[in-house]
Amino acid sequence: MITFKLNGKTVQGDGGEYILPVAQRNGVEIPTLCHHKVLEPAGMCRLCTVELFDGRRSRFVTSCNYPIWEGMEVKTDSARVRQGRKLIVEMLLARCPDVPVLKRLGTEYGVEEPRFKKGDDDCILCGLCTRICERVGASAISLTGRGLEMEVSTPFGEKTDVCLACGACASVCPTGHINMDVVREKHAAHEVELIASEYDMGLKGRKPIYIPYAQAIPNTPAIDRSKCVHFKTGGCKICEEACGVKAIDHTQQDEILELNVGAVVLAPGFKPFDPSKYVTYQYSKHPNVMTSMEFERILSASGPTMGHLVRMSDHKEPKKIAWLQCVGSRDMNRCDHPYCSSVCCMYAIKEASIAKEHAGSDLDCAIFFMDMRTHGKDFERYYDAAREKHGVRFIRSRVHSIEPNAGGDDLVLRYATEKGEQVEETFDMVVLSIGLEISEEIKGLAEKLGINLTEGGFCNTSSFTPVATNKEGIYVCGAFQGPKDIPQSVIEASSAAAEAGALLSEARNTLTRAKEDIKERDIRGERPRIGVFVCHCGINIGSIVDVKGVRDYAKTLPYVEYVADNLYSCSQDTQDAMTQVIKANDLNRIVVAACTPKTHEPLFQETLVNAGLNRYLFEMTNIRNQDSWVHKDEPEKATEKAKDLVRMAVAKAALIESLQEAQLSVNQKAMVIGGGISGMTAARSLSRQGYQVCLVERSGELGGQALNLFQTWKGEKVGAELDALIRSVKSDSRIDLRLGSEIENVEGFVGSFKTSLSSKSGKDTVEHGVTVIATGASEYKPTEYLYGKDPRVVTHLELDRKFKDDDPALKDVKTAVFIQCVGSREPERPYCSRVCCTHSIESALHIKEINPDASVYVLYRDIRTYGEREYLYRKARAKGVIFVRFALDKKPCVSATPEGLSVVVEDHILGRDIAIRADMLALASAIVPYKDEKLAQFFKVPMNEDGFFVEAHAKLGPSEFSTDGVFLCGLAHYPKPIDESVAHAQAASSRAVRLLARKNISVSGTVAQTNPLYCSSCGICVSICPYSAPHFIEKGPFTGRAEINPVLCKGCGLCVASCRSGAINLKGFGTDQIMAMINEM
């Protein structure tokens, strides 16, 4: 260690260090243009000249490359230094009069106009570029020529292969002499290529070291070997030096791991279709034609335009945007993808609605489509709102080509309207709603695994085992199983987990390890002794916020007994040290000022537990994400903010207490309500995973709606499969079957429900830990189209019955008509029943099978044969089934005549009525829920305005309720076909097993608690809690006052805020704690 004087202050540095870095470390600024911390100093710019006193005399040295020695005295900003520097600046400015950084220096050193002859260069020959080029291992450029002719160049000024066009030179050039254009024009024989960010769909660049996207897990940077210059030259490795914890190892190799597993779940996803092959759409040529995935990034606040809606060619805000549907879907000619991708209609509507939200209502959005397929839950309402409320235009037309507007960046679409008129319309931007496809790589994987694929390249599964592949033990979920949206993917994921869980149920808990139990210190009665740890987070916080200053400030705060600053608070060694510090100093509250509690709170809480403290004696404050990262230009204010945040956290910490986590044992039995396909499947799945199930069915038989169904869209006969399922349920010793039973009452909550059942044979109470609601739905009985008045008019379930019975009368049907959307997509039932289009087409085909000469008409509004069901639609058209579209306001008219039924409908192509004489009319009647209010109240679960139950989260929680311990599947959630019902049932069982398998649940300590002395019994908490946690005390001195069940409480604090009497407090976010923070602000 060498000690010397810097501007009169005694400082220290290591032997061999130069003056400049030591000065910088001590907060002394010395101007320099040619210094870079990873490069050997060269003393080229001379700006860092300082005055050195060696005990005898003063002289000038360049601080960047003058080594320190014991006892020297350095002055960095004396009058003589300034004067000398002024001359250097003046000369540099004379050489390069227009370089901004020199102009700034000129102002600082009082050089208004150099006295020397002005040049017109912008290179100061600092050599940073040549040194970095050498360092990265390329050595493509150097300082060539002599004297006045010296310049940075490649040998002989030729473009060279040696230059990798990596851009390192441009990144260090202080004057802007070298930028990527210069590299492209002068140096590199290669093309300069920006690295496209995969996440931003290539709309933005990224570095060779990168985190794929902000929420990536693990959130650790990776080195792109194909771009990293080290892997090309063997040089560079600058990152290794920059990394404070030496985490980078360029020698790491790929590893092959062999795992021994009992089941495999395939979830490889899909590949967005590449529309380049649609040459008439100009995608690869025109920047304003983009894919829907790219457009998603444009709408995203973290995207390349920060959510600002602009088009790519000129960054102008578009006024008109068109979406073209079915690009790469429902198309044989240009892409060989006859299937429907299922999700594009909905995402296009979403994108259009959000675009209008971002850009204002004067943005014109037009969606060009063939059939609008909004068959998901609440999707039809969204479609209606987009059309009627937001004014999105929907144009039923397949656009052939996109023509660039001559002389502009606009795009011209020519299309035919429904009336058959040709229209030409100009748009600022066109979005291609690209479909989903399975990549060749995944197809290759399937081949290796010996898995059968469908015609469309998706994994082949049966309707009754929708996530099982043909190989036992290999399951599938998500888009590889068939094109689908998020909720269905989430359902299948749970379903695949249930199937794997059933297969491996015997192995459950055989590989678990028990955690060491550390005794918790009782801190009651102790004065708060707070430890504050302030994190540098490498340079993330430390380079902006004065961490040591914050640490010292924290020491002055009340109750703070210990302070420390850590380079990385989250590293294992710091955690171990913290444990020791807590024990050694008897600390009883810990504050960590670092990153975000959202990711790191559990880690620190674990450290507290290891140190014998209750995990809730912890408070974290965010001085990285919400401070240093967002105020990097205002370091002083950021430091002030960090101090404030620490003060607030300490104020809160002084008031925090140990919290207990309520333990709850989970009754190991499940109850499934409903004995249809969903209920039976859920019961079987739970039983196969080793749990007792009580299956309750109100009718006298099992089977539900499936009893009426003839076959699935894949042609499987429902009857045989259903019989097998019923038999397996009846013979299952773990399933306690209760037919003809109604639910009378339900008490209790997650883990311990008590349900009273009544049946003919009497009343009974069943105790169970979880509940699956699978109560199904029924068929709408139409009042329209002569239904019930003429025997030739039947619903589609009634027609299935005829198919099942092999009704001989079917052979005589010469003309059959199907009418779609009977009772669905109507003002009083504004949802799509999802299954009817496929069902009718399959029935139409069956009639054609029975009697190939029969005429079959399907009158529809939009055909919604989503996914690979589209093949059925194609087949029907090929077999001669005639499809006639009608509008909601022009429904078909049905009348009975002696010769048969007369169905009159306007043909939209002819624009004229056509009359069909039919022997049979099948109505695709809606699926209507039971609206079981009583059941909803028993289990405290919500229902939507249509009467379907409302799941916990429309996308991510489709199989459970927000009420703990209650799960949902089948038609009670929304209309769905058998394959989706089976998957949903297995998903519900999988979610239920998550609870059952734990046997005990410990709930968070952050729950609300009442003080009955303050309670005024007003009941607001009981009324507003979405989780039914508060209830009135039923006996004792506080009868009628409110009390909160910690097991049900989610800790949101809604009741606390609504309690006028101040009787409720939220542990962990106490009123006094929040007030303390407000007071300290």
Added chain:
Amino acid sequence: MLEYTKKIQEIAGRLLSEGKVEVFIGYAKGTVPMMNHPVVIRDSAKAETLVWDSHCGLNLCNYLTKMKGKIGIVANGCNSRNIVTHILENQITREQLYIVGIPCEGMVDHRAVKRAVGNRELEEVIEEGDTLVVKGRGFREIIKKTDVLQRNCAVCTHRNPVIYDEMLGPPVEEQTGVDQFKDVRMIEEMTPEKKWGFFTRTIAKCIRCYACRNACPLCYCPTCFVDESRPQWVGKSNDPTDTMTFHILRAYHCAGRCTDCGACERVCPVGIPVRQFTKKLNKDALEFFSWEAGLAIDQRPALDTYKPNDYNEFIR
């Protein structure tokens, strides 16, 4: 009016003597003109102390909170709505109550009467039909009742009881076309600075006696936030910031519950129009949630329901 007094006395006597109620809550004549006070009687013989006239502006519902046993009570429109709110908030049960409904034509504002006679000392105020005969030393003046109505009564749209066991007379015609929120809109239209000035002036006289809170049937918490010390929501002095905090928080606690009975304003010893705070919230409750407090016994109040499928988009 007089015949209502008679009827109340008869009913109260009957109910008490028959043992149908244990207590009867009504109004008795005050010792000072226009200052009727609440009275709780247990003995049928005392029924004759009960009166009903245009000076019954205090809210009797205040006395129902957590009462035990059977209770008889008189209730006009606003008082009956407070009874409904009390039932919804578990402060009393419907079964405990025998409600004697009174169609109401509004209460007079004692301050307005005094102003009408030039703030001279009043000795007697006699009610005769639509007029008041006001007597004092050396003067006798006749005032039209409608000219001196309490401001809340002048814009009242619920004069008839919404809940009762017995009505004293035919319902009165409800006022239509009154502009309930004219004053609130006027304040809403002010600039923030003007608003601040307005409210600062409004509460400048406040002595923090909490009479408004005590007169209000909605304020029944065991410990009021103003009395709480951990945390201390509001300082105890009459520092303007603390006073403002008190008035705003009091109003918030009444949001969606206030029936605009006017008791708070009536009892304010320094004459602060405290209803200006609560009325704004009444207006919001009506405009955002179509909610007026205490109209139906089977509906949860606007601010204490939670439905994931609420029809209001801004909540979902």
Added chain:
Amino acid sequence: MNDWQPKITTFLCHWCSYGAADLAGVSRFQYPPNFRIIRVPCSGRISPKFILAALRHGADAVWVSG
């Protein structure tokens, strides 16, 4: 305008807005350092009393987000 700077008290819901504020950091969005954030488990936790308390303690504005 003069160089008066407002002091803003911010209540952010742990599950959404607090995460959004984190993400703003991850994305290195720069914004003025005028507010101090209090994390709450849900915006439903916010009582009007907190808002008034913040104003009483000198906040020029209060922002509740969730």
